[in-house]
Amino acid sequence: MNPDACTVILTCRAVRHFTDQPVPERDLRRILEAGRWTGSAKNVQPWHFLVVRARETLDQLAQCGRYASHLRGAAAVVVLVTSPGTWVDFDAGRAAQNMMLAAWSLGLGSCIASLHEADRARGLLKVPKAFQTRIAISFGYPLKDAAQTIEGRPREEILASIGRRPLGELVHWDTW
């Protein structure tokens, strides 16, 4: 199955509940390649990708963010290890999106976790202090019929909205 890019982009949704099935090494490398080829300001590529699959480490990572429990059940987690800089967050978002879309096209779900306790995560992963570890992405095969919950609560209690605003509310032509 090689779904076309626009279909993948339009259908990709956050997945927080995963099966126990491991991610094939080949697919994990495809996801990392997708991250690697991401464009960045002046092509600085201000990132490393730290892959975590050890169950104990995932369990501890899941405690480093307020909505990060989905990391615990992931088949693999990629921590975005970034260098500080003005455009780094923006570029890290581009890399995350590339990896999540590649995963989705391979039948894998993913979800971003903000690591509010980034220093704790950095220590856990033995990342040098020159880098930041504020973002982790869980990957795994979506658990079918999983409850649409976040931290055990109905997602409507956590999210600002469900679905997306219509284009008519978002788009302006020529000026505001």
Added chain:
Amino acid sequence: MNPDACTVILTCRAVRHFTDQPVPERDLRRILEAGRWTGSAKNVQPWHFLVVRARETLDQLAQCGRYASHLRGAAAVVVLVTSPGTWVDFDAGRAAQNMMLAAWSLGLGSCIASLHEADRARGLLKVPKAFQTRIAISFGYPLKDAAQTIEGRPREEILASIGRRPLGELVHWDTW
């Protein structure tokens, strides 16, 4: 032509030189839909998309960033109008990547411009002060055999590197 997602992700490159051919309205709407469906922290969707095609406005926008002259020759520019917030830059990067990939899958090139003079851009576009206008994306059909220049200079003088670092330099397994 419906290229598969991984191919689109791995081949997408910044394009700074465009032909005069306009972007079909249908494709422009596909690009905007790709932006619209982007995930964001708590699904806040902290963005508006301001589409600019008027030649005079593009000319002025191109003066709002130090490396923004590619906006001048674009068939269309999307300004990311964002609300301030901790994760907004990261989420804006995700939306930008979705739009650039959708464009690439449709045969269109794109390039991000940092609008260093964001307030000037905001005024030009009549965007309310509650929003930020720091990022614009040019879209258009790639000009074949265009010189690989940035602001008229060889790109090697501007970019930190050409190509991408190999996975072996980027990826760490389990800990750093």
